[in-house]
Amino acid sequence: MKITLSHGSGGKATSELIDQIFARHFSNPILNMMEDSAVVDGYGKIAITTDSFVVTPLFFKGGDIGRLAVCGTVNDLLMRGAVAKYITSAFIIEEGADTETLEAIASSMAKTANEAGVCIVAGDTKVIEGNGGVYINTTGIGFANNENIVSTNLQNGDCVIVSGTMGDHHATILSARMEIENDIQSDNAPLTDIVKNLIDGGIDIHCMRDVTRGGLGTVLNELANASQKQIEIEETAIPISDEVKAFSKILGLNIMHMGNEGKLVAIVPSEQANKAVEIMKNSKYGENATIIGKITNGEGVILNTRLGGQRKINVLIGEGLPRIC
Amino acid sequence: MKITLSHGSGGKATSELIDQIFARHFSNPILNMMEDSAVVDGYGKIAITTDSFVVTPLFFKGGDIGRLAVCGTVNDLLMRGAVAKYITSAFIIEEGADTETLEAIASSMAKTANEAGVCIVAGDTKVIEGNGGVYINTTGIGFANNENIVSTNLQNGDCVIVSGTMGDHHATILSARMEIENDIQSDNAPLTDIVKNLIDGGIDIHCMRDVTRGGLGTVLNELANASQKQIEIEETAIPISDEVKAFSKILGLNIMHMGNEGKLVAIVPSEQANKAVEIMKNSKYGENATIIGKITNGEGVILNTRLGGQRKINVLIGEGLPRIC
Structure with missing residues (x-):
């Protein structure tokens, strides 16, 4: 009907x-x-x-x-x-x-x-x-129960963890629009298990954000600005599936501005970072969790590139991928 | 921009x-x-x-x-x-x-x-x-604080009160669409003061509903069905402004299916009905409150017409006025 x-x-x-x-x-x-x-x-x-x-x-x-x-x-x-x-x-x-x-x-x-x-x-x-x-x-x-988990709470030395591969949802939607056949799947998922396990595991989470439209680059900039800190990210540490990597390379997309719908970034004290990653890896939808960077003095988001250089990462400018979520 | x-x-x-x-x-x-x-x-x-x-x-x-x-x-x-x-x-x-x-x-x-x-x-x-x-x-x-105010709570003998004139919002939107010049205004308003005063005034409200899309006829049918009671309404008691009355007559509209956005229907015990009306009349947006009918044994909604007859009122069938709210 x-x-x-x-x-x-x-x-x-x-x-x-x-x-x-x-x-x-x-x-x-x-x-x-x-x-x-x-x-x-x-x-x-x-x-x-x-x-x-x-x-x-x-x-x-x-x-x-x-x-x-x-x-x-x-x-x-x-x-x-x-x-x-x-x-x-x-x-x-x-x-x-x-x-x-x-x-x-x-x-x-x-x-x-x-x-x-x-x-x-x-x-x-x-x-x-x-x-x-x-x-x-x-x-x-x-x-x-945990209202201190806020974006103004980043501390020098804290580690930046992502819960899994970046860009999956973005690449899925764009593939569908362009009618490109591939095996990329959206990561859209509830992060209930990861968050529950981190909290129950006693991790003193300073801040969490899910990585959605605008991508990791936009989210990290928002956190850096709110806390007036610098976030330093290792390019080689950012998890990305082989298929999404190939897809984004062919189309010239920047992984830092590709949206997800089932991944989070967590800022935790460095001494708890390995434990937090372990907990996430053992949680539903967190199997590819990894540390990608740290909080330092300064401002903005800096990417240490695979070639040994440094690049400033901005928020997404322009329309990105319209109607991604 | x-x-x-x-x-x-x-x-x-x-x-x-x-x-x-x-x-x-x-x-x-x-x-x-x-x-x-x-x-x-x-x-x-x-x-x-x-x-x-x-x-x-x-x-x-x-x-x-x-x-x-x-x-x-x-x-x-x-x-x-x-x-x-x-x-x-x-x-x-x-x-x-x-x-x-x-x-x-x-x-x-x-x-x-x-x-x-x-x-x-x-x-x-x-x-x-x-x-x-x-x-x-x-x-x-x-x-x-008052979760017993529900649609299944209508009792025989209860009075049906409306907080003011019917059809104002509907007539306003339709006038604008048809580019008809008149002085009819939407009644869109928050009913905060009326409800607070009724509760503070000790009225044992059995049920309340705001009269929106679908109109009074649809709302009353929903209540009658939920409580398995009959609602009997006096046509001459339904408050309606002269302008809305004239407008609806010219266009052949049924006031029972014309939406409001700042009016409520309250079902209260008969012994408290006059007090409830007084409270509403002294509240913001309730100056035209009045009793329009009562709850009886039976089913559905019956209108006692101005000519002494009786007519069954149904829920709105068809599209009514699209995008009224």
Whole structure:
């Protein structure tokens, strides 16, 4: 069935769409109450984050917009050291979208929410004119126990760890748009296990960020600026799969500005860095974790190149890859 | 300045857009931290709701998409008897939108959040191809003290109260689309004062719903179904301004399916109904509150017409007025 503007009326067609797709896949006792807002157990300090997803294509190797929409928001909660608990799901659907497409997205969101340990507690559906596009906002609420994990917290000598290979999601989306056949898969994943294990393992995490649009270069610049420190990265230490390396070389892409959707950068005291890497390697989605650099006095982000030189890394300038997430 | 896809890159253009417009208007100590998620004070029970806004035109008599986006979500929290505390703001912007337009919307959101007593704690900005359209998701978090205010709670003999005139927002949007000149204004408003005063005044509210897309007829049907009761409404008791009455008569619109954005329906015990109406009349945006009907045994929604007949009222069928909110 095709979506029409009547599915956005708030009347009979809207409630049928909700009942038949979203309520069915997301079903849980809180959501099923269908009140104007959900009432759930709270906590002394809560973490809140919001993110909209406009990725195209909707389905790509290794994932889809639904999985992305859950992972992106869950990961933002985790980056404050919070336990991700609740998520909302708001769809803006263009006329002409297939209900089969919505069903596949909803099913993926439900599975990913389950994997990430969050409950979908509220939803909304709107319809606009267009050509079958789908946009999703997810907002996440977590229980916050570690509010000192912030970007102003970088200390001289701290180590910079990434949880895995860079650029996978970016290369996947670009391959799909250019219709290039390869085996590159998106890394879109919830980082729940890595973060839980680091915290339970007693790592004194100074800061965490997930590496999304803008890439590692943009994220590291934001952290360096917030803490007024320099971040020094070893080019040869940055993990990158052979396929993504070849792909980016052919197209002249800079790995420092290629987005991921299931990788984090963690800043930890140097004496705990090896232990942190071990913990990450033994966590789901962290098998390629490694130390890539350190915090020093100064400003900005410096890359020590494979040829022994130094290069300043800036934030992404220009449009990068539009609609990557 | 016109928005381009580079403003959605997550790099330099994105952070400049955020700094110059959203962060400037929404500025507060929580948001200004610019971390991946905001950490705020929690509570034992929290209310959560999400809503996207796709209204067109973006600016209309009496309001705009920004005011609407705050009011709609705040009101959904209030309808569970919660104290609205935090709100997130996620913009999906079409290429070609003016920064002046975004600035006016952000300014209106900030003012409305201030009026409604909520803090904007997190935001997101995405850019898609298009023609200058703007879509906003707001997600609200409140402290929940009255979780028994639910749609399954209607009791025989309860009175049905509306907080003011019906159809104003609907008639405003339709007038703007048809370029009809009149003095009708949207009622988009936060119902914070009405709800606070009802609760502080000791009214044992059984249920509340704001009357939005789908109109009073759709809302009342949802409540009747949830509680397995009949709702009997007096046609002559439904408050409607002379201008909206004339407008809907000329166009053949059914007031029962015309949306509002600053009105609620409250179900209260009959012995407290007059007191509740008095409290609402003395609250901001409640001056035209009145009793319009009662809960009885049976099912569905029945309208006692001005001519002495009875008519069954259904939920809205068809597309109603697309993109009304």
